[in-house]
Amino acid sequence: MPQVMVVARNFMDMVAALPAAKLDMLYDSAFICEAVLRSFPPLAKKYVIQMLYVSSPMPAAAMQEWVLDEYASKHKVAIDRLLQLRVFVEVRDRRKEVSYKMNNKFQANMQKYLVSGGCLPREPLPISVTGRLPTLVELENYALDQWECFLLQLINSSQVEKGTTFSSSMMKTFQRGLLSSRDGEAAKLSENGFQFLLMETNAQLWYIMREYISSAEERGVDPTDLISFLLELSFHTQGAAYSLSTLTEVQRVAIMDLMELGLVKLQQGRKDSWFIPTKLATNLSSSLSDSAASKEGIVVVETNFRLYAYSASKLHCEILRLFSRVEYQLPNLIVGAITKESLYGAFDNGITAEQIISFLQQNAHPRVIDKIPIVPENVTDQIRLWENDRNRVEMVLSHVYEDFPSKDMFEQCCDHARDNGYLLWEDAKKMRLIVNAEFHQEMREFLRRQR
Known part of the structure; x- marks a missing residue:
């Protein structure tokens, strides 16, 4: 079976693919510079700090000596990443020896940011204008509900509450790789879509953002403007209110789309309207790193292949249906079983055994998270065996x-x-x-030569 893997955390690869002029435009903002810095591997961050106040090019050979020989591969990865994002610019002297110089805009903005801090283009509205704002708990519940509704739309539109609609731009984002449709048929999840649902929230978020930005030009929007706004949004204060009048037309449209995902909450006052960033929005730049935000798990798997999920979420129930047989659902408990038939259905949809096992491990209930192994070994082994059963025979065109x-x-x-x-x-x-x-054909020619 072909393996189709969704790449979720390469948002900065898309940024690196921007033309040099547009990439330099992004570095006009100190917040964008910081977001890019956060995305680098540790060694690359160290090089940026070391070079921040160095104005002359640094010879590549000299930088190579900054690390021990056994870390040469990490050094190469760091340098490549810095060059891809044009934080470092390669220069050559008359003898064609390579040196690295820091991007002037990036360097100047990071120096200012370190000395005086950053200043957002908009200030939070005072409480006298907004009145009572949602608490952080209320805001987090709102974001969770919106995000779950968004994902339920992917799985099964009938599960979404009536009155919930998504904009055409969001639906186009759905269609880009996550949904597939044939003439006269309703859109269904593609292999990428099934794999997407098993990702952690931060990875899902960046995948959607990447696809949303990739389709920007189709909507007549410059991707650079969207990238800049999204990364800038991550530095806003969670729970604070910001006036919509401070946004450009492009940003206003983006805010409406982000509201559907639960990244912001919109409110209307007597004279002004404002948006309130949720945790999903303020986590945007931190999601660029490989470290995943910890969350409390819900799943317990027993050695008899029984599965218990302590959740009242429709989304959790639908995700578990992707690879298990859900038997009944109580107000705060989902009970199911991992069966050969349910796993075969998952494999048919492009989900792999390792993805299922990883999902069960990442979402393990706190009572079992400290157990070794988290998921019983006989269960993980059997999941892999059932997958291998389907892959034992490979069809190859041949001649006898x-x-x-x-x-x-x-x-x-x-x-x-x-x-x-x-x-x-x-x-x-x-x-x-x-x-x-x-x-x-080659064999025929060989036989002909032997006669």
Whole structure:
């Protein structure tokens, strides 16, 4: 079965793919510079700090000496990442020796940021204007409800509460890789879509953001403006109110889309309207790093393949249905079983055994999180075995050769096919062999030359 993997955490790869001029435009904002800095591996961050007040180019050979030989590979990864995002610019002297110089805009803005801190282009509205604002708990519940509603739309639109609709731009984002549809049929989850649902929230969020930005030009929006606004949004204060009048037209449209995802909450006052960033929005830049935010798990798996999820969420129930048989649902408990049939259905949809096991481990209930292993070993082994059962036979187009005039010619043909890596099977007693179909023409030419 082909493995289709959703790449979720390469948002900065998309930023790096921007033209040099647009990338430099992003670095006009100190907040963008900090967000980019946060995304770097530790060694790259160290190089940025070391070079921050160095104005002349630093020879590549000299930088190589900053690390021990056993860390040469990490050094290369760090330098490559810095060059990709144009934080470092490669320069060559007359002798064609390579040196690295920090991007002037990035360097200047980071120096200012370290000395005086950053200043957002908008200030929070005073309480006298907004009145009572949602508490952080209320805001987090709102964000969770919106995000779950968004994901439920992916799984099954009938599960979404009536009155909930998504904008055309969001639906286009759905269609880009997560949903597939045929003529006259309703859109269904693609293999990428099924895998997407098993990701952690931060990874899901950045995947959606990446696709949303990728489709910006189709909506007549400059992707650079969206990237800048999204990263800037992550530095706003969670729970504070910011006036919509401070936004550009592009940002206003983006805010409406982000509201559907639960990144912001919109409120209307007597004279002014404002948006309130939720935890999802303020976590945007921190989501760039590989460290995942910890969350309390809900799943307990027993050695008899029974599965218990302590949750009242419709979303959790639907996700568990992707690879298990949900038997009944109580107000705060979902009971199911991992069966061969349910797993085969998951494998048919492109979900792998490792993704299922990883999901069960990442979402383990606190009572079992400290156990070793978290998921019973007999369960994980059986999940892998059932996946292997489906992959035991591989269909390969091939050709069979028989009725050789002599033993010598048969052996010569076997040797020729074996040397080229196309021999699939041979029977020396009956002088028969099977080769890959790609090698058929070559084998015919070889036989013709032997006659």
